[in-house]
Amino acid sequence: MKTKYFKLASICLVSFFLLSSCLGDLDTLPLDDNELVGEKVYSTPEGYIGVLAKCYASLIQTGQKGGDGGNGDVPGIDEGYSGYTRALFYLQEACTDEIVFHSGGSHGSLSLLYMNWDPSTKIICYSYYRLYMAINYCNEFLRESAEGKLKARGVYDALQAEMPYYRAEARFIRAYCYSMICDLYGSGPFIDETMDVGTIPHQKTRQEIYDYVVSETEELTTLLKEPKRNEYGRVDRVSAWFLLARVYLNAETWVGKNEYTNAYKYARKVITEGNYPLASDYRHIFLADNNTCSEIIWPLVQDADYAQSSAGTNFLIKALMNGPMDSYVKTGVGSRGWGNARVKVALVDKFDEADQTFYENDPWGDNKKDKRAQFFTIGHTKETWVEGKAFQKTFENGYACIKWRNVTRDRKELVDGGTKYSSVDLPMFRTADAYLMAAEAILRGAA
Incomplete structure (x- = not known):
């Protein structure tokens, strides 16, 4: 369990949406109790904290019961596959030279792999639904606060x-969501807290959404808490600087505007003023106690008990590992890995040949020149396409990846045999990316 805040928040957000199912209160609550339930939630300070937590959690949780247990936030779609961070990974990685998915064809992962998706491809829509769901939660919080x-x-x-900071955080999450609509889909409908519930939103152009994100986030640089002054899992001003650096870096592609100088300005602020120094050990960023890692600016919190999900790091661990690997290297999820994703040769070949192999006597790669080379090679071919072997369901084609591990930095499992779900927080923003953005901005002409 990472923090008291998120334990409380998870309880509050569940009660917010499930209270109508608590039939023991029928003497005091009518069956049609939506308005009454809303007033109950907002009748206490803890209720407001719970709804704010729901704004955060909507980016990594998928429903009200945890662990894809039903009562999903978005009806009519697969709860696990459609989790925002999982869907985003498919869109950003499945069509690159980094990774290959041997399964998931019914959702569209193979369409991404073969670069032949179309509007009917399910997986294309999942991020869209989740982003607008999060936007609506933020709007709801802002209306009611x-x-x-x-x-x-x-x-x-x-x-x-604290409410001015709560409201600034909700606005930041909303701005982030609109930035991703701008990135992934170009244009999109726009709605904020000033519009009545039920209003049909106006479709805005990519330029209009971009302008909104920039204006909103620039304002938030003075409204969010100072660097490192917020509690873990919540954003501060550094997150606003980071988001601005990313948006400005993409401005030429999105709206034909050269903003590399501004991209460099904000990336540099993250590096020099953010108080989030690079991790002393790269591997710590991707472990179950990464809540103590200095580099992570904005984490999406996962917890094996209180924040269960088949999106986020639970997906990243299980998709890239399978059960038999646990006898060689502790994954922290025991035999529960799926093993349906493998890294491509192009990624493996970025590393020295000696670093590409997994050694049983050095499962953490302590003796490698580059400790980022975290591959599992025993029983696997390096190639993802092997002549004479069927591609789908042949999970030994391609190396596995053991970068994400549900164990602590002292190399211990949270419980013997591993947990059912991951406790590795997902690093949404981290300082290493700010260095990369600064470098790209300079190469593209930042003054």
């Missing part, structure tokens, strides 16, 4: 010191 409503509900005094 207006000063007048806080005073009417008698919670203003308890919340007045």
